[in-house]
Amino acid sequence: MKRIIRTSSEALLRALAVLALLASLGGCSSLLFYPAKDQPFTPAKAGLVFRDVTITAADGTRLHGWWLPAKAGVPVKGTVLHLHGNGGNMAWHLGGSWWLPEQGYQVLLLDYRGYGLSEGEPSLPAIYQDIDAAFAWLGQQPEVQGKPLVLLGQSLGGAMGIHYLADHPRQRERLQALVFDGVPASYRGVGRFALSTSWLTWPLQVPLSWLVPDGDSAIYAIEALKGTPMLFFQSMDDPIVPLANGIELYKKAPPPRVLQLTRGGHVQTFADPTWRTVMLRFLQDPSHFNGLRRLGEVPNYPEPEPPHE
Numbered sequence: 001m002k003r004i005i006r007t008s009s010e011a012l013l014r015a016l017a018v019l020a021l022l023a024s025l026g027g028c029s030s031l032l033f034y035p036a037k038d039q040p041f042t043p044a045k046a047g048l049v050f051r052d053v054t055i056t057a058a059d060g061t062r063l064h065g066w067w068l069p070a071k072a073g074v075p076v077k078g079t080v081l082h083l084h085g086n087g088g089n090m091a092w093h094l095g096g097s098w099w100l101p102e103q104g105y106q107v108l109l110l111d112y113r114g115y116g117l118s119e120g121e122p123s124l125p126a127i128y129q130d131i132d133a134a135f136a137w138l139g140q141q142p143e144v145q146g147k148p149l150v151l152l153g154q155s156l157g158g159a160m161g162i163h164y165l166a167d168h169p170r171q172r173e174r175l176q177a178l179v180f181d182g183v184p185a186s187y188r189g190v191g192r193f194a195l196s197t198s199w200l201t202w203p204l205q206v207p208l209s210w211l212v213p214d215g216d217s218a219i220y221a222i223e224a225l226k227g228t229p230m231l232f233f234q235s236m237d238d239p240i241v242p243l244a245n246g247i248e249l250y251k252k253a254p255p256p257r258v259l260q261l262t263r264g265g266h267v268q269t270f271a272d273p274t275w276r277t278v279m280l281r282f283l284q285d286p287s288h289f290n291g292l293r294r295l296g297e298v299p300n301y302p303e304p305e306p307p308h309e
Contacts, residue, residue: 032156032187033122035115036088043068046098055110055137057129064117065134066090068097068107069143077104078148078176078283081134083157084109085182085267089116096154096181096270103280105150106143110134124216131164135171148176150283154267155241158183159218166221172228177286179279181233182267184241185219185249222253229286230257231279233269240266256287 043050048068055063070076080100084093090111097107112130113120120126138144153161158180165172230253234246243261250259260278262269269275282289 032086032124033112033114034087035112035122036092037114037116039089039116040091042066042091043094043098046094048098048101053108053137055130055133057113057133059126059129061113061120061126061129062118063110063113063130063133065108065110065137068101068109070104070106071102074102074104076106076143076147078106078150079138079144080105080107080150080152081138082107082109083131083151083153083161084111085155085157091116093154093267096267097152099270099276105283108134108138127160128164128167131161132168132171135168135174139174148283149174150177150179151175152179152181153183154181155183159187160216162218162225163216163221166224169224172225175228177283178225178228178230179233179282180230180249181269182235182238182241183218183232183246183249185245185252186217218249219252222249226254229282229289231282231286231289232257232259233262233275233278234259235262235264235266235269237263238266258282258289 043066049072050066050068053065053067055065057063080097082090082093082097084090084096090109094109097109100107110130111118112122112127114122118130138149151161151165153159161178162180162183165175165178232246232250232253234241234243234250236243238246247259250257260275262272262275264272270279
């Protein structure tokens with residue numbers, strides 16, 4: 001996973017430099033996507049029960065997804081729509097949600113157009129049709145009805161989810177909670193940070209970063225997500241989405257929201273069982289969760305009653 005993420009960051013840097021030299025800027029949204037068309041393994045490798053699903057977007061593009069039911073014998077607590085990041089495909093990002101079925105959460109993991117076995121090529125705004133199609137598919141599944149629905153957005157998947165939900169309030173109203181992991185406030189800001197990490201491109205970080213499309217960045221849409229509890233995971237060590245960028249998004253988000261700082265690489269959060277526990281505690285009562293004051297501590301809610309005199 002770490003090798004994949006590092007490769008994605010290097011690819012972004014090279015793409016920016018090449019496009020700048022060629023001065024060929026048409027279709028800049030392609031800078032955001034680094035899909036892989038293979039399927040190296042399935043959830044069966046992790047011992048998970050799953051089924052392949054085909055979801056059709058409004059423009060006819062056929063998308064491939066995995067449906068992970070809750071573990072047999074475990075009461076279903078809800079459904080998680082997992083929107084993965086920009087590199088590889090959903091097999092590479094299974095680490096973000098493989099652990100949820102054992103905890104009673106069924107999961108829909110979707111490959112956007114151009115990723116994995118899905119048709120088409122990724123681009124904005126077309127890719128928002130894929131998220132819309134995922135919501136429509138979930139709305140037709142009997143086992144989803146009457147259960148809490150949660151969106152888990154990692155990195156670019158979270159940013160696209162924020163933009164989509166800002167434009168689709170009815171779908172936002174279906175969600176009990178939002179969980180964001182390593183989500184950038186600004187695509188341009190991440191591009192500038194990547195350019196600043198190399199001596200070769202450091203002097204040009206400002207002009208080159210302007211090649212990165214920023215109009216769909218989460219920072220411009222997140223204020224519209226009022227009323228839905230949000231949990232933000234942001235690693236202090238993130239080599240791709242710097243801490244300041246992630247915190248900027250959290251500060252812009254309307255309450256109720258909680259920031260949970262973590263350690264480790266980009267979207268490596270759920271490799272640590274501590275952060276899995278934090279997410280599960282949040283999902284138990286999203287409206288009142290106020291974070292863990294120390295690792296492993298039970299959240300301090302409800303507020304204790306004042307002592308009687």
